[in-house]
Amino acid sequence: VVNTKREAGSTKYEVIEYFQYLGNYDDQPREGSIVFTLGDKKIVCKLKQKATEFDFSGVSHDANILVPEIKLGWTLADATTSATQDQIKNGLFDAVAAEGINAVRIPCSFLTAESDEVNQFWLASVDDAVKAAVAKDMKVVVSLADDGWLSNNLENADTTVLFKNFTRVWYAVATQLIDYDEHLFFEGYDRYEPSSTKGSIQVYDRLNELFVQTVRRTGANNYKRCLLVPVYDADANKRMSLPD
Numbered sequence: 228v229v230n231t232k233r234e235a236g237s238t239k240y241e242v243i244e245y246f247q248y249l250g251n252y253d254d255q256p257r258e259g260s261i262v263f264t265l266g267d268k269k270i271v272c273k274l275k276q277k278a279t280e281f282d283f284s285g286v287s288h289d290a291n292i293l294v295p296e297i298k299l300g301w302t303l304a305d306a307t308t309s310a311t312q313d314q315i316k317n318g319l320f321d322a323v324a325a326e327g328i329n330a331v332r333i334p335c336s337f338l339t340a341e342s343d344e345v346n347q348f349w350l351a352s353v354d355d356a357v358k359a360a361v362a363k364d365m366k367v368v369v370s371l372a373d374d375g376w377l378s379n380n381l382e383n384a385d386t387t388v389l390f391k392n393f394t395r396v397w398y399a400v401a402t403q404l405i406d407y408d409e410h411l412f413f414e415g416y417d418r419y420e421p422s423s424t425k426g427s428i429q430v431y432d433r434l435n436e437l438f439v440q441t442v443r444r445t446g447a448n449n450y451k452r453c454l455l456v457p458v459y460d461a462d463a464n465k466r467m468s469l470p471d
Contacts, residue, residue, distance in 0.1 A: 300330040306356040307349040324363040334372035334417035345399040361410045370414035397441040414455035
């Protein structure tokens, strides 16, 4: 942040640095330093964060209770379109609930492929859909859809970008939807088509680790939230996930 101060015959600039850091949602303490360089001067900020003691006393329902409560489910695959948004505003979930459906699965890519940035409109649209479904006492599963960016990168030797984007998306989703209670589930990714020549079990294991770690470390309700973790299998028909 640069503040400009104009005085008689001169202009002075005052540089103020702001920075943010995440809370330590881990059971181990951590510390580090941030160094600011301004000309020949260096300012060192040292950070120390205590380990977090998680309290599960507020968890009234775990997966063993919540999952059997799902009787009939439905997939809302186009939650981000304007047409679906209009339907939601006009009582879509009233009609769905009236048919006895008490769970909805919402897959969304969230990632704008052209820029590798999280699409904020899609994120807000999914939030609107979740809010409408939860208002009808429905269970909701928000899943990260592929749309090519996941499966295409599984063949690359360097998975750094894939893991970075995957983490960025789940941090954005978990942060946006953090206030929902146990009605909301997260699923690591919607679907993939593994084969003997695409990806590896190590890659899928790492995606699952990043999914759980990223969601849990946003804290609050997300530390207690039920997560669906896809399991790798060379036969896509045997993958463990909720069916469409």
